[in-house]
Amino acid sequence: MRKKKRLILILAAVLMAEVTFPxxxxxxxxxxxxxxxxxxxxxxxxxxxxxxxxxxxxxxxxxxxxxxxxxxxxxxxxxxxxxxxxxxxxxxxxxxxxxxxxxxxxxxxxxxxxxxxxxxxxxxxxxxxxxxxxxxxxxxxxxxxxxxxxxxxxxxxxxxxxxxxxxxxxxxxxxxxxxxxxxxxxxxxxxxxxxxxxxxxxxxxxxxxxxxxxxxxLIPTDLEAYTVKAGDSLWKIAKQYYGSPKNWQYILHRNGDTIKDADRIYPGQLLVIPNEDAWQ
Structure with missing residues (x-):
């Protein structure tokens, strides 16, 4: 009986996740x-x-x-x-x-x-x-x-x-x-x-x-997308866009789901550059 109830709950969860349009x-x-x-x-x-x-x-x-x-x-x-x-x-x-x-x-x-x-x-x-x-x-x-x-x-x-x-x-x-x-x-x-x-x-x-x-x-507070090149770092990219490497954290926060380590970005990786004003 417990297995049957558990199966019903699982099926209900699946149906809620994928709903045919009403x-x-x-x-x-x-x-x-x-x-x-x-x-x-x-x-x-x-x-x-x-x-x-x-x-x-x-x-x-x-x-x-x-x-x-x-x-x-x-x-x-x-x-x-x-x-x-x-x-x-x-x-x-x-x-x-x-x-x-x-x-x-x-x-x-x-x-x-x-x-x-x-x-x-x-x-x-x-x-x-x-x-x-x-x-x-x-x-x-x-x-x-x-x-x-x-x-x-x-x-x-x-x-x-x-x-x-x-x-x-x-x-x-x-x-x-x-x-x-x-x-x-x-x-x-x-x-x-x-x-x-x-x-x-x-x-x-x-x-x-x-x-x-x-x-x-891109969302309204984004500036543009940037493809990482060989030799890039968040500091170098921040200086390019914001004029100061100190603002590298803006880029890290915006791309936090793909950048797990601020010291490790790789050529070909696509980053979204946020508008500086969005973080002030």
């Missing part, structure tokens, strides 16, 4: 306050104000879309929540989108740029189109600025997730040491065909010969 909300349209409550309950903690492509009215129409960071399973059928930290990295990370305005379609692609030798060669990798969990329609009656939309449930056949990196991509096809990858999102008007695009995520990918390369995500 259908959010009720079948009836949600008011804006109800929708915001659903976002909070389902932990869609991030949002982005996007510009919607419109015919030349002279005014730019804005919309705030909501998403959360997730890890997608190898099969692409499940995900688990994954809050990003400064040292976070995963080839399977992505953003799960909750909503998009009615009459607009959301698609994505990737720009891969060689950052190793300054040549600046860039290729485009196709992505896909996603259908979000909800579409926002203009409310029939706007009683307050906070109630201009009503949210209607979609029925997406696949997870409405945008991976931060192209999945199942042949990184070994590149000879470069380091690649800069941008995930680019595009909102497309079904009424007039116009589009607006924005860069969603910047990632540096290195060690391309490995079965699963290393990737580093």
């Amino acid at each position: 259908a959010y909300g009720e079948t009836r349209p949600l008011t804006q306050p109800e929708f915001m409550a659903a976002c909070k309950q389902e932990r869609f903690d991030y949002s982005r104000v996007i510009t919607l492509p419109e015919e030349g009215t002279g005014e730019q129409k804005k919309y705030e879309t909501h998403y959360k960071n997730v890890i997608v399973s190898n099969s692409g059928t499940t995900y688990r929540e994954s809050p990003y930290g400064p040292g976070y990295r995963s080839m399977k990370s992505g953003k799960l989108y909750m909503d998009m305005p009615e009459g607009y379609e959301l698609s994505y692609e990737y720009k891969i740029r060689d950052e190793s030798n300054g040549a600046g060669t860039e290729i485009t990798v196709p992505g896909d189109t996603i259908l979000t969990f909800y579409r926002a329609a203009a409310a029939a009656e706007v009683k307050s600025p906070g109630e201009q939309y009503t949210y209607i449930k979609n029925d997406p056949a696949e997870i409405p997730v945008v991976p931060d990196l192209p999945q199942d991509y042949n990184w070994r096809s590149h000879d470069e040491e380091t690649l800069m990858v941008s995930s680019v999102l595009t909102v497309h008007s079904l009424a007039n065909g116009k589009t607006e695009s924005w860069e969603s995520q910047i990632t540096f990918v290195t060690n391309l010969d490995k079965k699963e390369p290393d990737c580093y995500y």
Whole structure:
């Protein structure tokens, strides 16, 4: 009996770790306050104000879309929540989108740029189109600025997730040491065909010969990524970026998950250089 109970607990833990995507909300349209409550309950903690492509009215129409960071399973059928930290990295990370305005379609692609030798060669990798969990329609009656939309449930056949990196991509096809990858999102008007695009995520990918390369995500307080060269040290790199070797600890703290010994960094290792102001 004890073995049976233990097995049940293990199976429950596995199911909680890899959750098949649910259908959010009720079948009836949600008011804006109800929708915001659903976002909070389902932990869609991030949002982005996007510009919607419109015919030349002279005014730019804005919309705030909501998403959360997730890890997608190898099969692409499940995900688990994954809050990003400064040292976070995963080839399977992505953003799960909750909503998009009615009459607009959301698609994505990737720009891969060689950052190793300054040549600046860039290729485009196709992505896909996603259908979000909800579409926002203009409310029939706007009683307050906070109630201009009503949210209607979609029925997406696949997870409405945008991976931060192209999945199942042949990184070994590149000879470069380091690649800069941008995930680019595009909102497309079904009424007039116009589009607006924005860069969603910047990632540096290195060690391309490995079965699963290393990737580093830049956060707003980061300056850039740096590939360690022969003869480098944290002190030397700090002097290069900050003008003083005394600030080497900024780099150590930002890369604490990959630097186990401050005296031991190696050529080819990719470090994220934080903005000096972020540590003051």
